Structure formats: C-alpha cells, structure tokens
Amino acid sequence: MSRVFFHEVVTRDGFQMEPEFVPTDAKVALLDALSDCGYAKIEVTSFTSAKAIPMLRDAEEVMGRIRRVPGVEYAVLVPNLRGAERALESRADELNLVMSCSESHNQANLRMSRAQSFAALSDVIRMVDDQAAVNVSLSTAFGCPMEGDVPQATVLELAQRFADLGVRGVTVCDTTGMANPVQVQAMAEALQRVLPASLQLVMHFHNTRGMGLANVLAAVQAGIVRFDGSLGGLGGCPFAPGASGNIASEDALHMLQTMGHDTGVDLERLLAVSRDLPAVVGHDVPAQVSKAGPVWQLHPAPCAPA
Secondary structure (H helix, E strand, O other), X not given: OOEOEEEEOHHHHHHHHOOOOOXXXXXXXXXXXXXXXXXXXXXXXXXXXXXXXXXXXXXXXXXXXXXXXXXXXXXXXXXXXXXXXXHHHOOOOEEEEEEEOOHHHHHHHHOOOHHHHHHHHHHHHHHHOOOOEEEEEEEOOOOEOOOEOOOHHHHHHHHHHHHHOOOOEEXXXXXXXXXXXHHHHHHHHHHHHHOOOOOEEEXXXXXXXOOHHHHHHHHHHOOOOEEEEEHHHOOOOOOOOXXXXXXXXXXXXXXXXXXXXXXXXXXXHHHHHHHHHHHHHOOOOOXXXXXXXXXXXXXXXXXXXX
16 A cells, blocks of 8 residues: 555644634644654644635744644745745745636635736745745635636646646645545546656545545545545635545544555544644534544443343
8 A cells, every 4th residue: 555645734724614713732742743743744833814824824943933843844824925935934844825716716815816826926936046945725626616616627627737846735725615536536637647756636525415535535536645534524615615634634534544545644643632622622623533533442242131
C-alpha cells in the first residue's frame, strides 16, 4: 500500500465558518497538539482581512506562538500581495493561493473575474519567488453551486497554467461536495497525465452529500497520495446554502489505515485531540470515529443472563 500524506486544515478552513470566535490560546493549544500527531502539513490560518474573516484576525499572533515541530510544514492561505507579505514575515513554510474554476463562484467568493484572479495570483507567485513554497487551490473543480458542472478541461487548463508558473503544488477542491467517485477517478487520472510528476497534486473533498470518503478512496485508487482534511469535519462554503464541512480527518485516516496505507499519523493521539474539539468550538462535530472508536478497539462480551 502507498504512503499517503495528510494535510490538516481545521484551524483555517474549519474555523472560518464557526459563529463564535475561538480564543487565540485555544487555537495555539490545538495546533501544538496537532503538530505532535504526524501530519505532513498543517494549514494554520489565513492572512486575509479581519473584516472579511473575523475568526482569523489573530493570524500573526497564532503564527508567532505555535510550537513548530520538525518535519511538519506550516501553511497559510493568502488572498493577495499584502497577505503574502504578512505570511512571509510570519515565516510560513507554504503560501496557499485560491481561485475558483467557475466564474460565478470566483465573483461571489473573491469579487473578481477568473482572469483578474489569475493575474493577481501570478503577481504573488513572482513576488514570493523562492522565499516559501507556493500551492494553488482551485475551488469548485468538481461542480459549482451556481453553474452546475465545471468542464474537466477548465480544471486541467488552470492547473497547467499554474504549474507553468513554477508552483510546488495544486489542490483540486470539491468546495461544495458535488463530486462523485467516477468523476474523481477521471479527474485524478487526467491531471496526472498532463501535470509534471514533480508537482504535489492534492485533493480536497467535502462531505456535504455523504460522498467524501468514497471520493478519497477513488482518488487513492487513481494514484493520488495527498489530501486535505478538517478535524471533526468542520468547515463549509458560505456561498452554497447547506454546504456542510470538509471530510473529517480522523475518519479518512482511519479508513486509509485500516486498508493498510501508511499515513504517518498517530491515530490514537489524533482521536484524543478530536474528542476535545467540541469543547473548543462549543458544539458537537460530525466526525464518527472519535465517537465509535477505531475498529481495533474491542469491547468485553456482555454477560449472559442468569
């Protein structure tokens, strides 16, 4: 079985949809705990406007206070040149840039056309140069809640254009949970045919319609070895009514490990962190394995009736 690399996004993608501010101390404590679990990468925060995402207004403080564990990359999302400057000042290992594959979602999410977004992100890539790694996340790659189907050719073209600019990675995102396993397999195979083998190709799924883990499985079987996930299954998209959260990291990791894949993650340690998450956000979370326990956790047989 292959080595699979997992990227944790709960404190950025997961928290940005939460209605109540998560205190900085709690974010730092959670990130430090996640750093000890064996993740390849953790997306810590976003250097966006505090007015746009009040939850992440403490980005500099969080980046300055976390305990950095060797072997773990600490990534941040940046929307523009100013965000990139702030991220570099905070010593981010990777800058994650975002645009949508559909025109409608890009306008709703970023208030720009796709052409404007590509030009702006190109400027960021040139500015960053070799000061940090750059990843580009392509939202609504498997469908748009306003336009419906997104042509595979559109995704391939955008991914290739960013690869030509020298980015280290491209993340293909099912932003509102519209993907299905057959579509995922076809997309994964097509991307691997056209993109350089050296490019880090990542897939980012949501479980909005209950197909998240099936899509992860389809991607793994098609050769993808890098995935995003959000602890507890937190997150969602503000521009699609009812678009619930990301795949739960612990559920996806449990599935992959029971299938024999090496994820590098200490699942028992991660489940302990996951069980504390409802207290951090103030409500229950969708993840299942933290409630039921892993399959290797056995129970005593019930006593026979007298």
